[in-house]
Amino acid sequence: MMQTPLAERLRPRDLEEFVGQSHLLGRGKVLNTLLTQGTIPSLILWGPPGCGKTTLARIFAQRLEANFVSFSAVLSKVSELRAIIEETKENRRNGRPGTILFVDEIHRFNKAQQDAFLPHVETGLITLIGATTENPSFEIISPLLSRCKVLVLRPLDRAALETLVKRALTDRERGLGMLELSIEPEAEDILIQRSDGDGRTLFNNLEVASRLAVSARPEGKGATITLAMIEEAIQQKALRYDKAGEEHYNLISAFHKSLRGSDPDAALYWMARMLAAGEDPHYIARRIVRFASEDVGNADPHALTLAVNALKSFDFLGSPEGELALAQAAVYMATAPKSNAVYKAFGKAQADVQRFGTLPVPMHIRNAPTRLMKEIGYGKGYQYAHDYPDAITGQEYLPSELRGRIYYEPTIRGHERIIKERLDRWRKILARRRAQKTIFP
Numbered sequence: 001m002m003q004t005p006l007a008e009r010l011r012p013r014d015l016e017e018f019v020g021q022s023h024l025l026g027r028g029k030v031l032n033t034l035l036t037q038g039t040i041p042s043l044i045l046w047g048p049p050g051c052g053k054t055t056l057a058r059i060f061a062q063r064l065e066a067n068f069v070s071f072s073a074v075l076s077k078v079s080e081l082r083a084i085i086e087e088t089k090e091n092r093r094n095g096r097p098g099t100i101l102f103v104d105e106i107h108r109f110n111k112a113q114q115d116a117f118l119p120h121v122e123t124g125l126i127t128l129i130g131a132t133t134e135n136p137s138f139e140i141i142s143p144l145l146s147r148c149k150v151l152v153l154r155p156l157d158r159a160a161l162e163t164l165v166k167r168a169l170t171d172r173e174r175g176l177g178m179l180e181l182s183i184e185p186e187a188e189d190i191l192i193q194r195s196d197g198d199g200r201t202l203f204n205n206l207e208v209a210s211r212l213a214v215s216a217r218p219e220g221k222g223a224t225i226t227l228a229m230i231e232e233a234i235q236q237k238a239l240r241y242d243k244a245g246e247e248h249y250n251l252i253s254a255f256h257k258s259l260r261g262s263d264p265d266a267a268l269y270w271m272a273r274m275l276a277a278g279e280d281p282h283y284i285a286r287r288i289v290r291f292a293s294e295d296v297g298n299a300d301p302h303a304l305t306l307a308v309n310a311l312k313s314f315d316f317l318g319s320p321e322g323e324l325a326l327a328q329a330a331v332y333m334a335t336a337p338k339s340n341a342v343y344k345a346f347g348k349a350q351a352d353v354q355r356f357g358t359l360p361v362p363m364h365i366r367n368a369p370t371r372l373m374k375e376i377g378y379g380k381g382y383q384y385a386h387d388y389p390d391a392i393t394g395q396e397y398l399p400s401e402l403r404g405r406i407y408y409e410p411t412i413r414g415h416e417r418i419i420k421e422r423l424d425r426w427r428k429i430l431a432r433r434r435a436q437k438t439i440f441p
Helices: 028-035 054-063 078-093 111-115 118-122 144-145 158-170 185-195 199-215 226-233 246-260 264-276 280-298 302-317 323-335 342-358 371-375 416-435
Strands: 043-046 069-073 099-104 126-132 149-152
Touching: 028 054, 043 054, 054 069, 054 099, 054 126, 069 078, 069 199, 078 099, 078 126, 078 342, 118 126, 118 144, 149 416, 158 185, 185 199, 185 226, 199 226, 246 264, 246 280, 246 323, 264 280, 264 323, 280 323, 280 342, 302 323, 342 416
Parallel strands: 043 126, 043 149, 069 099, 099 126
Antiparallel strands: none
16 A cells, blocks of 8 residues: 555645635635636635645646745744745746745744745745634734735535545545445545544545455455444544434434523533534534524523624634533523523414414504505504603504404513513503503504
8 A cells, every 4th residue: 555645645736626615716716816817916824724725835836837835834944944035036037937935834933933024925026825724813923914815714514525535435546446445324424524624634534444444355455444444543433423313303402402491511411412423513503592592582682692602703713612602602591591482472473474364564554655655544643652651652563453462471580570570561551541542543
């Protein structure tokens, strides 16, 4: 078996082989347009490991027929940069191609070291492409950042990772195709889940699993990579979980009911189980947002804001850092006062819509933007609430067939106690006005 790692052997040689980052490379997107025009500015590629930062830099150099120089912030010294700069100047004097200087892990350079790039980027002597897994806003000095365009690369999605698995198993020149391997669907699913959007991790785990498969078959070819082999390769047992099956619904049900039952410990456990099994964190975040409206509601109106902010925080931080924001939100929901009054009220309103159909809007609350509409009674008799004590007019706002309907019945838990007291007071005012026959249309 070849000694060069599978991930290196299968590194894309051109854009046609590259997978992922369609938000940058798709038709009409920024990188596609720049490459079509035959020029790129200095760039900072910000993204997680294994998403293609180094590969893209090499492809840029190839497309632009530039001299590609790789420079590691971990292994290289600034003194080496001076030699590269002198060589680039010599190339320019002799009419040779320009230089794309690729700096891996550029965030590891301190601020003084980053200053060394500035004059050469500013004059256009070199096109700098820096790769970083850290937020450039915090790790790259402002003068250098202002001279580079920052592009955000995303983890590889499932479709991209599936493409990589197929390519690895079928490519007879650079991949594992000569071994004629197959992989069990469940094994492939776990392999992709555990790769967490990282193509390099996927290839590394697949390569180890392929060796296990070959060793288990005396004749060498035609072996099947099983779930057990993938588990052995990644050194982690796959938790029982099927995103489209019963266990998926069992776990999310346990999570939701633990929140509803005000048990933060159980909620954290079930959430940790789902994340460990490869559940999409966005799915969990959406369920928390739903819970904030369905089961907390106006008992704590802040719950919905916190739930939405947890989702935004996860998108900003990514995994695993952002998972803490989801945990915070889950604990908040579990310990918040509960009310499903809004949920029940909306259900009653929906039931009346189905029962009564499209009842006409009462004339006095219709919009009357034209003279004709005013003449036929649109808006006639409408009372402006702010002109009346307590901003209550006594007007009816429901169709006549539904007068007196009460959908929303707040509880006395949390903030809803205040809402209930307010509604009760308003209803007493309306009752007095009815007795005095001062009700409006």
